[in-house]
Structures are given as C-alpha cells and as structure tokens.
Amino acid sequence: xxxxxxxxxxxxxxxxxxxxxxxxxxxxxxxxxxxxxxxxxxxxxxxxxxxxxxxxxxxxxxxxxxxxxxxxxxxxxxxxxxxxxxxxxxxxxxxxxxxxxxxxxxxxxxxxxxxxxxxxxxxxxxxxxxxxxxxxxxxxxxxxxxxxxxxxxxxxxxxxxxxxxxxxxxxxxxxxxxxxxxxxxxxxxxxxxxxxxxxxxxxxxxxxxxxxxxxxxxxxxxxxxxxxxxxxxxxxxxxxxxxxxxxxxxxxxxxxxxxxxxxxxxxxxxxxxxxxxxxxxxxxxxxxxxxxxxxxxxxxxxxxxxxxxxxxxxxxxxxxxxxxxxxxxxxxxxxxxxxxxxxxxxxxxxxxxxxxxxxxxxxxxxxxxxxxxxxxxxxxxxxxxxxxxxxxxxxxxxxxxxxxxxxxxxxxxxxxxxxxxxxxxxxxxxxxxxxxxxxxxxxxxxxxxxxxxxxxxxxxxxxxxxxxxxxxxxxx
Numbered sequence: 001x002x003x004x005x006x007x008x009x010x011x012x013x014x015x016x017x018x019x020x021x022x023x024x025x026x027x028x029x030x031x032x033x034x035x036x037x038x039x040x041x042x043x044x045x046x047x048x049x050x051x052x053x054x055x056x057x058x059x060x061x062x063x064x065x066x067x068x069x070x071x072x073x074x075x076x077x078x079x080x081x082x083x084x085x086x087x088x089x090x091x092x093x094x095x096x097x098x099x100x101x102x103x104x105x106x107x108x109x110x111x112x113x114x115x116x117x118x119x120x121x122x123x124x125x126x127x128x129x130x131x132x133x134x135x136x137x138x139x140x141x142x143x144x145x146x147x148x149x150x151x152x153x154x155x156x157x158x159x160x161x162x163x164x165x166x167x168x169x170x171x172x173x174x175x176x177x178x179x180x181x182x183x184x185x186x187x188x189x190x191x192x193x194x195x196x197x198x199x200x201x202x203x204x205x206x207x208x209x210x211x212x213x214x215x216x217x218x219x220x221x222x223x224x225x226x227x228x229x230x231x232x233x234x235x236x237x238x239x240x241x242x243x244x245x246x247x248x249x250x251x252x253x254x255x256x257x258x259x260x261x262x263x264x265x266x267x268x269x270x271x272x273x274x275x276x277x278x279x280x281x282x283x284x285x286x287x288x289x290x291x292x293x294x295x296x297x298x299x300x301x302x303x304x305x306x307x308x309x310x311x312x313x314x315x316x317x318x319x320x321x322x323x324x325x326x327x328x329x330x331x332x333x334x335x336x337x338x339x340x341x342x343x344x345x346x347x348x349x350x351x352x353x354x355x356x357x358x359x360x361x362x363x364x365x366x367x368x369x370x371x372x373x374x375x376x377x378x379x380x381x382x383x384x385x386x387x388x389x390x391x392x393x394x395x396x397x398x399x400x401x402x403x404x405x406x407x408x409x410x411x412x413x414x415x416x417x418x419x420x421x422x423x424x425x426x427x428x429x430x431x432x433x434x435x436x437x438x439x440x441x442x443x444x445x446x447x448x449x450x451x452x453x454x455x456x457x458x459x460x461x462x463x464x465x466x467x468x469x470x471x472x473x474x475x476x
Contacts, residue, residue: 025042029104035246038085040096041096043094045097059083066078075108078107079099080105083099106240107238107240118201118202119200119232120197120233121195121232123193123233124193128256129255130190131261133191133264134258134265135189166195172189172190173188203232206232210227214226225253225256229243262451274438278436278438286321287321288314289315307422312392313395315429316367319368363392364392365391365392365393366389368392372388375428375431377431383466383467384466421460427461431448
C-alpha cells in the first residue's frame with residue numbers, strides 16, 4: 001500500500017503570484033496493492049452546495065479530474081475517472097469528502113500531467129521475472145585481498161511489430177552505503193519491456209496492452225506473479241507512473257523460480273516478437289477460447305465444479321472458433337425437409353428452433369478430443385479420446401443435473417475425481433494455448449513430463465487415466 005499527503009484540487013489555472021488555485025485542499029492519497037486509489041480530503045472542494053457537497057456526490061461519477069502535489073516528494077498527481085465516496089457534513093466539526101479514482105498518474109519532479117491523455121510508449125518493469133529472463137551477466141571473482149565484480153549489460157532484444165516495436169531493455173540497479181565511506185554495495189540485474197506505438201494510444205488502450213503482456217508471462221512462466229506498475233511516456237523526457245485497479249497482487253504469488261518456469265526467455269529470444277504478435281492475434285481471434293482459461297488463474301478461487309465447467313466451456317469455444325461450420329450440411333437439408341412437412345407457420349418456427357439446437361454435432365466429447373489432439377504430446381489416442389468423452393459427460397451432468405446424474409459414488413469421492421480431471425484438463429488446455437501461439441512442442445513436453453513440476457502433472461494424468469500408473473512407480 002502506498003500513501004502520501006497531498007494537496008490538490010480540480011484541474012484549473014492558478015491565479016498569478018499564487019502557488020495553487022483557491023480550490024486547493026490538503027488530503028491523504030492511498031494506492032492499494034491492487035491499484036485501488038482513494039483520496040480523503042481534510043475539507044471539501046468549493047461548490048454551490050457548500051458543506052453538503054460530500055452528501056450530494058456520494059456514489060456519483062465526477063466529470064472533473066483532480067490534480068495535486070505530494071508533500072514529501074513534490075511529485076505531481078492526476079486522478080481521473082472519479083467517483084464520489086461520501087464524507088462527512090457537520091456544523092460542529094470538520095466537513096470533508098472522499099473520492100475513488102479509476103486511474104492515477106504520478107509524474108516525477110514538477111512535470112505537468114498531460115492534457116491529451118494519449119501516449120506512444122509504455123514501459124513495464126519486469127521485476128520478479130529475472131529468473132525467467134535467465135539474467136546471468138554479473139561475474140564475481142575473489143581472492144584473499146580483492147573482490148572483483150564485473151557486469152556486462154546484455155544487448156537489448158528489439159522486435160518490430162505491426163503497430164510499432166517491442167523491446168526487452170536490460171539494465172542494472174546499484175545501491176551503495178555512501179560515496180565516501182562505502183561499506184556495502186548491492187548490484188542487481190533488471191529488465192523492462194518497452195512497447196512503442198506508431199500512433200498515440202489512449203490510457204485504456206495502454207492498459208489493455210499491459211494486461212496482454214501480463215497474461216502472456218503467466219502462460220510462459222506458469223506463475224500468477226503480477227507485473228509491476230508501468231510507466232507511460234508522451235515524449236522523450238516526460239514519464240508518468242500509472243496506477244489502476246487490477247486483480248491479484250505481488251504478495252499473493254511469489255516471483256517464479258528458474259526451475260518452476262515452463263519456458264525461459266533464452267529459449268524464446270529469437271522468436272519472442274512473433275510469439276507476442278501471435279498472442280495478441282489469437283486472443284482477438286479465439287476470444288473466450290483464451291479468456292476462459294485465463295479466468296481460472298491469477299489466484300482466483302473457484303469451486304471445483306465451477307472451474308471444471310469453465311475449462312470445458314473454454315475448450316468448446318476454442319473448437320467453435322477454430323473449426324466453424326462450413327456451408328450447409330446434409331443434416332441442415334434434412335431439417336428443412338422435416339420442417340416443410342409441418343403446416344402451421346408457428347409450429348414450423350418452433351420445430352426449426354428445436355431441431356437447430358438438437359443438431360449440435362459432433363458431441364462435446366468428440367469436440368474436446370479434436371481440439372486437444374492437435375498438440376503433439378505423445379499421449380495414447382485411445383486414452384485421450386476416452387478422457388475427453390468422460391469430461392464431456394461430466395460437464396453435461398454438472399450443467400443439467402447439478403453434479404452426478406446418478407448418485408453412484410459419495411459426493412466427496414466424486415469431487416476428488418473431478419479435481420484430478422480438472423487439473424489434467426487445465427494442463428492440456430494451457431499446453432494447447434502455448435502451442436497455438438508458437439511454443440515448440442519439445443518445450444511443452446519437457447515441462448509436462450521431465451521438468452521440476454512434472455510429478456504433480458503426471459499424478460493427475462494417471463488419476464485421469466491419461467497415463468499408465470506404472471509411470472509413478474519409483475522403480476521405473
């Protein structure tokens with residue numbers, strides 16, 4: 001959580017020989033870890049309603065922005081997308097009001113917040129992803145009398161894109177105890193992703209690009225660790241730190257370790273620009289086929305049944321987008337012949353609707369199989385088909401009967417079995433999306449069957465009958 005005393009008011013010019021406009025009011029600015037920004041004033045802004053202002057603005061959208069100055073750092077702040085958050089009106093004490101901001105921009109120094117709200121560049125620190133980046137440029141040698149540290153900054157990775165350029169910029173952060181009597185020194189390698197666009201983008205579009213990058217790193221690392229807050233640039237000098245509400249927090253998920261990552265940047269460096277472009281294109285093309293998987297991540301806690309059916313819904317949507325029906329089928333012709341034999345128009349309409357819903361072919365299990373078999377993982381085709389048919393039946397039972405169609409097993413046993421199948425399905429779903437955006441099948445197979453995290457994957461695959469249980473025998 002970040003908090004700071006600030007002084008601000010609705011954006012307007014200050015009178016000559018005056019530091020701030022008459023509407024300037026001191027207050028407390030709080031930015032939570034999830035980007036929620038709140039402003040609590042020590043008074044209230046001038047209004048025709050006077051001290052009643054907090055009561056009038058509670059829960060309402062405010063059509064003005066608030067600009068302020070932080071007391072300790074002298075940085076400028078711009079709050080936009082304001083909603084009144086109540087306050088207090090009293091005749092015997094202090095009247096004050098509160099706000100919630102949709103977006104918060106913080107500028108270094110005394111740079112004025114931009115008036116156009118359009119930017120060509122967003123800079124995203126990759127703090128926490130150093131081990132995925134495989135940064136290893138610091139060399140330390142020591143002897144009895146000397147310790148030597150050498151750092152060679154890696155060459156930036158630059159990728160042209162359809163709308164501009166993506167760069168991975170490598171740098172270092174140094175910290176010493178003092179320039180004269182230095183007793184401690186720390187040196188850390190860092191990096192940031194820089195997205196530069198040919199045309200200026202509005203803030204909402206920049207945030208969308210930031211979220212696309214965050215989701216891609218989730219897929220490539222297998223970690224829900226969130227990105228740090230970005231910087232946005234309007235020119236070569238002026239930069240603004242951008243805060244906005246988003247799910248998840250750094251505290252909820254630690255940075256990914258090298259041995260835990262599905263991929264690493266060195267594996268992907270030559271093709272990372274293509275992967276980024278394909279990720280954006282496929283997210284747009286497949287829509288819920290991507291979103292529904294991502295919706296089960298970022299530390300979102302779901303009931304086992306809910307998570308399972310979301311995974312199946314997502315794969316079903318993926319199949320519909322990738323394999324859309326082509327032209328009129330023989331079944332469509334048959335439906336027309338049957339409907340034509342009905343005399344009443346209203347009955348024709350009713351029957352046509354019923355038959356249209358009934359023709360959902362092929363069955364769900366087969367569609368799941370057709371989708372997941374595209375990834376060359378070396379799984380037995382018969383086992384994969386059987387697994388997909390079982391998942392299709394389970395989804396239908398949960399959707400239409402609230403769980404088991406027949407109470408053949410205790411509910412707890414049913415949930416434990418569904419959990420293993422859900423874990424296996426989620427792994428196959430992630431492998432599908434990785435393969436779709438261009439990740440080599442050898443990298444995916446190494447993660448699933450040979451990597452540090454492969455044991456729980458194989459365990460759930462065995463429980464779901466995708467693999468033989470002999471693979472878990474320590475003697476093998």
